Amino acid sequence: MLSELGAMASLSNVYLSPKSQYPSSFSSAISPCKSVCLVSPKTASDFQLKGVSMNLDLFVIRGNHHGRAWKCGVQLVPIMAVQKSEPLKIMIAGAPASGKGTQCELITKKYGLVHIAAGDLLRAEVAQGTANGKKAKEYMEKGMLVPDEIVVTMVKERLLQQDAQEKGWLLDGYPRSLSQATALENLQIRPDLFILLDVPDEILVERVIGRRLDPVTGKIYHLKYSPPETQEIANRLTQRFDDTEEKVKLRLKTHHQNVEAVLSIYEEVIIKVKGDLPKETVFADIDAALSVVLESKAKPISAAMATSVTQ
Numbered sequence: 631m632l633s634e635l636g637a638m639a640s641l642s643n644v645y646l647s648p649k650s651q652y653p654s655s656f657s658s659a660i661s662p663c664k665s666v667c668l669v670s671p672k673t674a675s676d677f678q679l680k681g682v683s684m685n686l687d688l689f690v691i692r693g694n695h696h697g698r699a700w701k702c703g704v705q706l707v708p709i710m711a712v713q714k715s716e717p718l719k720i721m722i723a724g725a726p727a728s729g730k731g732t733q734c735e736l737i738t739k740k741y742g743l744v745h746i747a748a749g750d751l752l753r754a755e756v757a758q759g760t761a762n763g764k765k766a767k768e769y770m771e772k773g774m775l776v777p778d779e780i781v782v783t784m785v786k787e788r789l790l791q792q793d794a795q796e797k798g799w800l801l802d803g804y805p806r807s808l809s810q811a812t813a814l815e816n817l818q819i820r821p822d823l824f825i826l827l828d829v830p831d832e833i834l835v836e837r838v839i840g841r842r843l844d845p846v847t848g849k850i851y852h853l854k855y856s857p858p859e860t861q862e863i864a865n866r867l868t869q870r871f872d873d874t875e876e877k878v879k880l881r882l883k884t885h886h887q888n889v890e891a892v893l894s895i896y897e898e899v900i901i902k903v904k905g906d907l908p909k910e911t912v913f914a915d916i917d918a919a920l921s922v923v924l925e926s927k928a929k930p931i932s933a934a935m936a937t938s939v940t941q
Contacts (some may be wrong), residue, residue: 786814
């Protein structure tokens with residue numbers, strides 16, 4: 631992690647090294663910290679935010695300090711420490727064919743968040759025969775919708791698992807209704823950012839009705855935007871029964887009704903992103919918003935907690 635920060639820096643007078651190389655008096659003072667960045671005074675402010683985003687624990691500003699110096703010749707002034715930013719908590723919503731799946735992949739790849747989709751979670755718990763899964767299966771076998779309280783419980787328990795707590799989470803396509811959003815609010819589960827992919831209906835309809843599935847490989851194609859590589863593949867492609875114009879318009883109507891209700895809960899943390907642009911452009915907009923959230927979550931320790939370290 632430290633080497634990554636060093637590689638990204640073009641500034642001078644930057645020293646990155648493990649704590650084991652510091653004088654004993656200094657090492658004992660920073661024992662709670664896992665990594666340290668030494669910077670010159672003129673670059674300290676620039677590196678503070680970079681350090682937070684790289685999960686550095688501590689900054690030591692290099693400079694004069696009453697003439698005292700390390701054996702290696704580096705002089706110290708008071709330590710400026712920064713807390714690690716809290717992990718990101720993100721929700722993302724989008725209509726069918728809005729590109730939500732692609733953006734989820736890009737977000738989790740860059741930020742290392744735990745990707746949680748309620749549908750996948752439900753199917754996994756049913757398959758594993760968990761207590762929640764058994765309850766859900768009873769409703770599913772009767773052709774009934776699984777009650778919100780069961781799904782909300784599954785989501786809550788997944789969000790509380792260690793990986794999601796440490797890495798942060800990306801909740802995909804959930805909540806889908808006002809009742810689900812309210813239930814999460816009651817459990818004090820709230821995102822730092824709610825991302826809504828905004829794509830005009832006419833484009834969504836075109837994307838959906840042009841989709842085709844290769845039953846051999848499971849790959850999804852689009853007759854216009856991502857055609858099959860060979861005629862042999864084209865001949866075996868199939869269309870999902872609900873990927874018709876009539877049915878997708880009904881699904882979009884339901885989606886819009888549900889989203890409007892959900893947005894009333896998250897209006898303070900919503901960002902609408904144009905989803906009809908190239909996927910790289912869409913992600914750049916999302917990435918910029920997430921960077922702002924990370925910076926706002928980084929809280930400098932007060933000056934009173936700063937420490938002076940001398941040889």
